[in-house]
Amino acid sequence: MKVKASKFLLVALVTFLIVSTLAACSSNGKNTSTDTQASSNAPSTESDSTPKEHRTLTVEVFDRGKPGQPDLNNNYWTRYINDNFGKQYNATVKFVTVPRSQEVEKLNVLMASSDAPDIVFTYDSATVHKYVQQGGLTDLGSVLEQHGSALTDYLGDDILKYGQFNGKQYAIPAKRTFLAGFNTFIRKDWLDKLGLPVPTTAEQFYDTMVAFKEKNPGNVSGVIPYAYILSSTNPGVGNIFESFKPSNLTEKEFATLQASNLSVPPWNLPGYDKAVLYMNKMYHEGLISPYFATDKDGKQSDADISNGKVGAFHTNWDGPYRTAPGTYTNLKANVPDAELIPIGPWQNDAGKHPKQGYSPNGIYIFVPKFSKNADLAIQYLNWMADPENTLFLQNGKEGEDYNMVNGVPVQTGTTTSGDKMMTVANNLDYDILSNGIELGDPEKNAAAVSAGYPGFEKEVENALKVSMEDYYAPYYYSMPNEAESKYRSQLTSLSAQLLAKLIFAKPAEFESLYKSSVQQFMDQGGKAVLDDYIKNYDAQNGQ
């Protein structure tokens, strides 16, 4: 009796299983067929200037999880977009949030389930390459020609070329209006107290850190001369390696050995070992944050800087002036006479202070193959390229949210909270086309950028100058590095582990550990990436 009942259950289970599998199967099949239909339709869609049918355009937006942020799909900015672009093109623009810190993971899932919005973007070029390789992106060439004249004018070939893969325009790169990368900051008041000059070389910097440690000019408990953050997403030693990198590298050496600029350290670059050894030495002298490996998100460092325990640190060129996390503001509140200045101590053998910045392209904007709105997407970007719209999206309404002073918008402070809150300076999450403030003129931009940091206008102007001293951009490749899009994330996390171990290692073991680390890095994909770069470099330069 018992056997019979359980048998029945088993049969029921199996039937259910088969039925559900079939259901999943057939629905899947349907999906793919509509997908292909959509993609074949998209480029040929006849859309003219007066569209009759109401359409919905979905656009990705970063959710930065800022306290007090408004509904990201219904606020001052989205209403402006819908009231203007929406009315003009008879469309509704809907925003789909993606957490900023997990954008690539989330995007992968959205793409795989065909749920991604019509306009998606990422900073990660490896991800874009992968989508291109898998044939998941719409070729925007023809729609760009048809609907994107203002867009093409605004970006120009110099920037559009970054979005071309195998001769096809698969992505629209945003324009980066500021190419500055990183800065090293130091407590000027500590230097003054000890009567020390601003360090201009790596050795001087080291000696200064030793002095900070020994004399503790801030009179704090647990002084941290140099706050070091080993980021898991961009692991590295900051600009320090510039001091140890020979100045006479050939273009090919530079292009191939220092290609993956930020997310993977240039392990094979001559002098990089010395830079890591420098960090190792600092660690063992107790000059850098003892918790650098466990402070995964850098929050502890931020707190220590704010509390005045830190003598120097390396971060984004405008790091301490940013409103979030507001390190400098907090520092000033805690230690009223504290003074932070950007410095350039990483002098190379030619007496220069080279700093790698960003390439002129910003975020990659693209349209998934299954989207039916490629034309509308380009129209949207084209609309955004209009200086008037850019100005509004980045600054708000004149007289209300900003005032023009000497041709430069100065914020009135209405956009820091509530419905109009910008979750990032200049609203870059909505104004995706420009990375950084865009007034159509580099000089005005430079003047305007400082206005975006209320209270620190002068300092920011100076920081920008310091970070652009001997600036250089990463080498431009016209073809994607296939190995890199495959191995990048793994190499990034591996590099973070290797760097942590190397900085932690006993000085006597450093050399052998460095060798084995590089070997491990090369074995796990580093070699494939390097080989691809060499191959691509040769192909591009006709060798």
Place this chain on the structure above:
Amino acid sequence: MVKKGVFYYIKHDFRLYLMLVIPVAYLLVFKYAPMYGIQIAFKDYNIFQGMNSSPWNHFETFKQIFSSKQFFQVVRNTLVLNGLDLIVGFPAPIILAILINELVWTKFKKASQTILYLPHFLSWVIIGGIVAQLFSPTGMLNSLIADMGGHTFPFLTDKYAWVGTYIFVGIWQNAGWGTILYLAAMTGIDNQLYEAAEADGAGRFKKIWHITLPGIRPTIVILLILQIGNIMAINFDRPFNIQNNLVMDFGDVISTYVYRVGIQTADFSLGTAVGLFQSVICLIFLLSSNYISRKLGENGIW
């Protein structure tokens, strides 16, 4: 005995079957249906072509996995961490349950039980934050040690010490919750046995050894089988939130590896293949531990 048809039983226990529908449907939808996706492991999965149209790749994914050093490292770490959890962590709730059971003062017993359960309800993200605050090189514990003139201890930064921290934190979180089943089993033990033992002059330890422990033995065996069956399966949150770049030699386990490779790199084929491998090993462990326990005369789980 007259054979009765399927419908007789359905009609007879109609309500019971109706109640069963929900859990069975849950299992079908969330546990069985996703198995359809296992085919990704055998395919060159292209997220845009979908599961069905992606081409088969002739076990290329598995070849890639078994030729990678990293894979064996994460398998080793998973086995070591789970093995230690088994050796150190498994007896902890048993000892705790016995201790609680021996308490006579009911109020204290209730209060301590509740306090011991609480960590179970904390998410690992929060526990990860607490661990960082307590054990980091400048954390509370190390500050205390340093202030008392001692040398700081690398709880999180030395890989061997990290394993200890990992195991300790796991016990702290789970031991209290684990006592529930044992305590329930203990209430089932006949009180007469204790009274008889007392009459024979048995002390407290004798009673624990000869009555309480044998009384909960079936529970112990079943939980042990289940845990051995899970030796290759490791939850994601715990290692992920406690690990850091210095201890990845020991801290990188299958689940975090799958997350990194499968989700972050979007190499879904590889992630699925590793997951499948893990499940198969788990199944083998489960079946063999069940078999052994039955051979030893205990009841297995089936």
